[in-house]
Amino acid sequence: MSAPVPYDEALAEFEPVFGLETHVELGTASKMFCGCDTTFGAAPNTHTCPVCLGLPGALPVVNAQAIESTIRIGLALHCGIATWCRFARKNYFYPDMPKNFQTSQYDEPLCTDGYLDVDVDGEVVRVPIERVHLEEDTGKSLHVGGSTGRIHGASHSLVDYNRAGIPLVEIVTKPVTGTGKRPAEVAKAYVTELRDVLRGLGVSDVRMEEGSMRCDVNVSLNLPGREWGTRSETKNVNSLRSVERAVRSEVERQAGRLRRGERIVQETRHFHEDTGMSTSGRSKEEATDYRYFPEPDLVPIAPDRAWVAELAAGLPEAPSLHRKRMTASLGLSELDSQAMVNAGVLGLVLDTVGAGAPAAEARNWWLGALAQAANARGVDAAELPITPGEVARLVALVADGKLTAGLAKQVVDGVLAGEGRPDDVVEARGLAVVSDEGALGKAVDDALAAQPDTADKVRGGKVQAVGALVGAVMKATRGQADAAVVRRLLLERLGVDE
Amino acid sequence: MSDLTRLTAVETAAAIASGQASAVEVAQAHLDRIAAVDGAVHAFLHVDAEGALAQAARVDAAIGDRHSLTGPLAGVPLALKDVIVTRGVPTTAGSRILEGWRPPYDATVTERLRAAGVVVLGKTNMDEFAMGSSTEHSAFGPTSNPWDLTRIPGGSGGGSAAAVAAYEAPLAIGTDTGGSIRQPAAVTGTVGVKPTYGGVSRYGLIAFSSSLDQAGPCARTVLDAALLHEAVAGHDPRDSTSIDAPVPPVVEAARKLDVTGLRIGVVKELSGEGYDPGVQERFDEAVELLQELGATVTEVSCPHFGFALPAYYLIAPSEASSNLARFDSVRYGLRVGDDGAASLEEVMSATRAAGFGDEVKRRIILGTYALSSGYYDAYYGQAQKVRTLITRDFTSAFENADVLVSPAAPTVAFPIGAKIDDPLAMYRQDLATIPSNLYGGPAMSLPVGLSEGLPVGLQVMAPTMRDDVLYQVGGALEAALHDRWGGPLLASAPELEV
Amino acid sequence: MPEITREQVAHLARLSRLALDDSELDGLAAQLDVILGAVAQISAATDAADVPPTTHAVPVENVTRPDVVAPSLDRDEVLAAAPAAEDGRFRVPRILDVE
């Protein structure tokens, strides 16, 4: 096991080539081939039927909405849409897969040959798209008895088929070359942009933390000007941050081997969110033969051209254009918006504005408290369990004087801690601003009694010294007092008027 | 009333509707007949006396108050091939791997039978997963031919054909992938029809070869078959390959009893080598009779029919290897070797080795081979192209003929055990029936006489969705033959000692 | 037609999850040879070269269903049919190979 070479060093010596296969669960109401509910988080195996359990005799019927969503994705990625295509069976045994074949698409995908432009440090990089096809998701196994809950060392496994048969779109890039010193950054920017495109289309909620968007990352290195090296495929990379880490760590690992003249094994590697490292899996030499053949239980799909044109005409504005237009109209400076792009929050800020918050407020939250929270958790701001809508609500509560800035911060902590939406947290934690003078009267008197000299200073004309007294009252009221009211009460008591 | 088990379905329904006999009496009479003779015939794998009597009682009640259950087959007993799933009633497809399985749902065919007031007596024996032509490949022992208990009843639907021939039921449902309805009909002196592919829903039909499987009626008369055909046929949104068009007027056609002016094409390639002389004689006589009845007879050539058998034995096993992958010891059925130490892959492999019979294993291996990368084009791919050529043979033949005819089976019923160790000899039983499966058109076998004291069947083949013409020809020929014989052929079958 | 070896059959058996002993493998190899020998004549259909394959007997296109939720099965009924179940899930022996 040769030592990895630091990222920048590795890229000074080798040229990277990477590719991404992204699987996205569509947000349809029912499954791909049956009427079972797709709602996340139901009790295990309660969303199953003869079709998605692969019971003998059951037959699939294609979900029309899934076809439409896939075509819209293809169009948004500038792909050509097949005039005629079929589903195919991908045959291999796995307990998560009820029929022991996956109904997928093979040599006739719905969408082919597109691209997605992504912004990396203010520069546009075009990522070529090979294909977009439709298939079905698998069930989920729980591995019991092992120390880590991982598959290795488990005594047995428990299978839940609720997720089996949920429509899954696979988006495959062509090999991405010429990314020079920042393949990892480009990879992450691509997945981020892809997520925004999918959200914009409204075809999926794209929650990576719930596994509704998953990436497989192919990486290879070669000496400048030489032919491409052997690639490895790192599977289940399930967060934006991990996409970057997966490419980065694979570049470093492969450079280490290549330097020592060791060959790269063409293999499947498994990424571990916890360590940010990948471990070797099945080597492709012994890869199974999937024995693809056209699915005889389904008939061909031949999308009507006029309909496809309609779908194309109905596409929403691309997120990148949307951002440009919005930032301009909001008068955010280039510098500002670049800072937000780098922090990966521009989209969030705009959505927050869209939800009714002033641009400045939205920007401050996402670049401030929320950026810190994301850092602390080691996730992207986008992956925080708080939505732009909820942030906008916070801003509104402060504006209406229902919350102080300090209280708002506490509410955010509550929301991030999973205590519910902002109003629930305010309710549960009893964080309403106290502006009732009667209630504040005692705290004001106590403060004056506790700091006689300060009181004198104020009486003596040093009005700004009142701040210390205000602070004491705020402290006494656990930040719930309306500072303005407190200040006025204090000055009244002290017979000072500004 | 005299012996209720000797009535045709039409007579039975009339007797029940007119109150001469109750549906319960009819059901009980058949249950008694089964109890008396099935020890010798072994047509049934499971007799559902309770369910049958309950359904019969419902029919009697409904007839009492002129309810919808009083259709043309209300109260008529039926034997259901065990490859059709029945909610709560054991369904095995003749395999150990499904022994004891009680499906949580009904096949569309099962639902339609219930809705028509048909009384399902039980599930009939078959070659495991419908793979065979003698019913000797059932995991639960062979079925005997009522004409000669030492001989096979054909297959895979030998149980359904034998049940009808032995007066255990006036009607039965079979499934036909390469001849599994027609060849058993031929060798048991009964009527069997493979409808147009897509004419009868496959939802709930345990798949052998999805692109070829088709369920259809077995009966003692052409008209009975037509009534059953009409009861189960028609579009089903749960089967994507089901044809969304009106059911051809099969009952009306069966009553025409007129073939004047009809053009009948004798298929040159379906005669001569491999066909018993005795079979050929009965066939030729029947064709002459059709001519006497006013039909015009010509010889037609279908040059690619010689490739039908090899094409079939590539397509069917390939699809089967994928369809049978779901029997993996995880969700239902057999599990062996789970000693707590063995891995899932070991348990799966042990279960499938123990649960599948030799013929099924043979076809799974053959199909897996034919789909393997490197062999696909030469085998599965080539077979699908040959399928196109065979279809073209049919379409050009139908330019000069309204129907095509041939012997339904190349031989009469052979002794149990005679071909069990010679797969190719067994496969040749389907020489004449396979072309219609590959083409998708409907085909019928009806009795046209005896050779060596055993029944011979004539096959009528029609263009897709012209199932009605089969019944027109079959009905007219049957009537003429009954006149000639002074009754149905089955009347000359030896009595099973009770 | 290449003669089918025991190793080939063993590979096919593993692909199709069939635990077969050597005598079964040899038996199948022999039978497969005979059957493939017979079906191999399909290559003689040379005029198949330039015709499209038929995958569906009766050509139909664009058969879909509206995206509407339908009732699922009762879990207890489903799990009752399973060889082993635990905590509302299907219980299976330890899994070795990871896809």
Ligand SMILES: [Mg+2]
């Ligand atoms: Mg995929």
Ligand SMILES: [Zn+2]
């Ligand atoms: Zn389902």
